[in-house]
Amino acid sequence: MKTKEYIRPIPATWWLHNRQVIQFMLREMSSFFVLGFAIFLLVLLYAANRGPAAFRDFDVTVLQSGWIKAYLWITLIFVGYHSITSFNAAPTIMAPRWGEDKIDPRVVIAANYGLWLIVSLVILIFVLPS
Amino acid sequence: MDHEQRTITLDVFRYLPEQEEQPRFQSYTVPYREDWVVLDALNHIKDQMDGTLSYRWSCRMGVCGSCGMMVNGEPKLTCAAFLKDYYPNTIRVEPLTNFPVIRDLIINLEDFLHKLKELKTWMIPKETKAVSEGEYLQTPEQLASFKQFSMCINCMLCYAACPVYGIEPKFLGPAAIALAQRYNLDSRDGASAERAEMVASSEGIWECTFIGECSRVCPKHVDPAAAIQQAKVINTMDWWKSVLLPWGKK
Numbered sequence: 356m357k358t359k360e361y362i363r364p365i366p367a368t369w370w371l372h373n374r375q376v377i378q379f380m381l382r383e384m385s386s387f388f389v390l391g392f393a394i395f396l397l398v399l400l401y402a403a404n405r406g407p408a409a410f411r412d413f414d415v416t417v418l419q420s421g422w423i424k425a426y427l428w429i430t431l432i433f434v435g436y437h438s439i440t441s442f443n444a445a446p447t448i449m450a451p452r453w454g455e456d457k458i459d460p461r462v463v464i465a466a467n468y469g470l471w472l473i474v475s476l477v478i479l480i481f482v483l484p485s
Numbered sequence: 486m487d488h489e490q491r492t493i494t495l496d497v498f499r500y501l502p503e504q505e506e507q508p509r510f511q512s513y514t515v516p517y518r519e520d521w522v523v524l525d526a527l528n529h530i531k532d533q534m535d536g537t538l539s540y541r542w543s544c545r546m547g548v549c550g551s552c553g554m555m556v557n558g559e560p561k562l563t564c565a566a567f568l569k570d571y572y573p574n575t576i577r578v579e580p581l582t583n584f585p586v587i588r589d590l591i592i593n594l595e596d597f598l599h600k601l602k603e604l605k606t607w608m609i610p611k612e613t614k615a616v617s618e619g620e621y622l623q624t625p626e627q628l629a630s631f632k633q634f635s636m637c638i639n640c641m642l643c644y645a646a647c648p649v650y651g652i653e654p655k656f657l658g659p660a661a662i663a664l665a666q667r668y669n670l671d672s673r674d675g676a677s678a679e680r681a682e683m684v685a686s687s688e689g690i691w692e693c694t695f696i697g698e699c700s701r702v703c704p705k706h707v708d709p710a711a712a713i714q715q716a717k718v719i720n721t722m723d724w725w726k727s728v729l730l731p732w733g734k735k
Binding site: 358359360361362363365369370372373375376379383444447448449450452454455456457 | 500502503507508558582585586587588593625626628629630648651652694695696697698700701708710711714715717718
């Protein structure tokens with residue numbers, strides 16, 4: 356005879372009970388900031404494309420505003436958090452092997468940081484002279 | 486002699502479906518010994534204090550995977566959770582979360598067993614050979630590609646740790662997908678295409694949000710989160726191949 360089973364309810368605060376899950380939720384939330392920054396860049400490109408005078412106007416009215424500066428600082432923190440946690444997760448996702456051995460996860464993480472640095476330097480080289 | 490006088494209290498989840506609608510916690514104070522694990526304390530309760538307490542256990546050495554419980558809210562094999570790591574505080578023992586409770590600390594595993602069957606988590610040889618033709622040979626590299634995922638003992642700690650499974654019980658879950666991946670990566674197996682539809686379904690790998698708790702609590706270091714993410718990469722590559730090279734074989 357089958358007895359009645361007890362199903363435990365999941366509280367709405369389930370994600371606050373564990374530090375790792377809180378970190379995960381922050382990583383998920385940081386995706387919105389990555390998306391927001393991508394949209395901001397598109398708006399910036401659109402403004403630049405309208406000519407120097409229009410861009411100066413955009414700079415004074417929008418970019419110099421305290422709200423935008425505060426938003427960009429918060430975005431920087433979350434995008435940084437998103438990048439770092441994604442790099443740290445990379446060895447789990449890729450797990451490359453060398454023969455029988457798994458490549459040290461630190462090598463994969465370091466390769467990601469190295470690539471990040473190289474791409475950032477290349478962009479800086481192109482952007483700074485102008 | 487001193488350790489014989491010390492005691493530790495366990496708050497144990499009790500649910501007797503024929504007697505009560507709701508579960509409750511019952512406190513038991515047991516002798517404290519440094520070499521005891523939570524399972525020893527439960528066995529002491531069962532043998533010396535309250536024979537009505539129900540729970541699963543077998544090997545007492547982290548191999549059978551049957552004594553998994555929540556110990557202070559964390560999924561643990563109780564045969565590997567030492568009292569000294571909690572002493573002198575009270576230890577709260579509950580059945581693994583995310584599963585229906587049959588009685589006291591015993592959970593219903595039917596859902597998992599059904600998923601294992603659906604996913605065909607066993608060897609389906611690429612080619613069948615007569616015994617006289619010898620063994621199915623494999624190189625050390627081929628073995629290394631899946632060995633980690635073959636260490637699963639079906640203890641269900643990963644399911645108890647997975648919030649996605651708690652919220653969406655249709656999710657195939659970490660251990661079942663890791664075991665499917667174990668056979669998919671095995672050079673002797675030829676059934677990855679048969680498993681692919683279920684593995685890549687909305688209840689399969691794409692339901693996983695990569696929280697990583699399954700791997701953190703795994704007592705055998707199987708790393709089911711890695712199995713799922715790697716299956717996502719393989720599935721995505723297969724999809725691109727089918728789009729870009731529709732005439733080619735996957």
